[in-house]
Amino acid sequence: MAILDSLIPFTGRLGNIIAYKRNGKHCLRTVPETVRQTANTRRAAKTFGAASRKGALVRNAIRPHLDIFPDRALVNRLNSYILDAGRNNHAGLKGFRFNGYTGLSKYFGLPPVFTKDGRLHIPPQCFQRFKKAVRMEIKVIASRIDFSTRTITGTDTAVLSIDLNERFQDFDGGDLWVNVPGKGTLVVALQVKQFFDDFDIRDRKCEAADIIAVVEDQPKQLVNISSNPHRHLSYPPRTIIHKPVPAQNGLPVIQRE
Structure with missing residues (x-):
């Protein structure tokens, strides 16, 4: 080199x-001049290529909506994260940090909870103010990705601003809502930044953005409705008719076939 x-x-x-x-x-x-590949190297190259394409989809879906500067190793870290999770394990994306230096655990004592109806609930807790910040911004980014067709079908964001008047600011809790209909896997990232009076703190130790939820697309279940359903019919009881038995000399006659 x-x-x-x-x-x-x-x-x-x-x-x-x-x-x-x-x-x-x-x-x-x-x-x-020459490249010699074995079956194992070809298999590894194919797996790495699939992880790279998946990582590119995630970056193209989330990265344009982030207001932080990810570290330079973002591409390699994301590819390694996908390889460790498994090729088709979309849920394994949860927990990935777009800023490798700081995670959401630095801000939240009680982690936010995202539900399938598009609601992000932030439990009541106390936020710590870093440096001389006067405001904290929480931003949720939800993007729906169809990994089978390699397309991004939609993205929605929501922002919550919290004033930091004290060194340790009490927060009563709140909800953020996003709506991204369509087909594909919903990847949800949460970003946290703190601001001075007119501008944000450009410090990689004071900003974070993690993937907090991955919601798979639920296929619609078809209801089988029969055009001619079987009906349970009730029939009247049969009437048993007793036929007289012929007799001879006072004794019954046994009829043989």
Whole structure:
């Protein structure tokens, strides 16, 4: 690996040289002449490709609505998170941090609860004010993603602002509502920021955004209605008719077939 130190850096492939950016530095490497892949490496490459595509969908759905700056390792962290959870385990996205330095646990002693009807309930608790913040903003971002077709079908957001008058501010609780109809998995992220008088605190230790819920699409159940249902009919009891038995010399005659 070589570090590119020039006035005009670039990224991409140029002949047999590949230029890329890593940890803020422009690096160079050469393309190998031959690539030998085994069955295991091909399987690993296929799994990693699926995780990368899924991670790109999540980033494109949530990232445009965030008001924080995620860390530089967001792409790699999200891909690793998906790989650890499993390819088709969408619920495994819960708990992922878009800011790798700070999570929601720093703000909430009692975690918010998201229900399937689109309500985010924040329990009553005490919020801590960081530095000289005067206001805290809580923002919920709900985006519906159809992973089968790789499309984002809709996104909705809601914001709650809380004044911070004391070092430890009491909060009576509140609800935020989002509505994202359609087909696909609902991915819900929650963002928390604190503000000075006119601008937010640009400190990665004072802002957080985590995925707090993943709601799978519930398929509609078909009700089978028969056009000719069986009816339970009641019949009158049969009348038993006793036929006289012929007799001979006072004795019954046994009839043989």
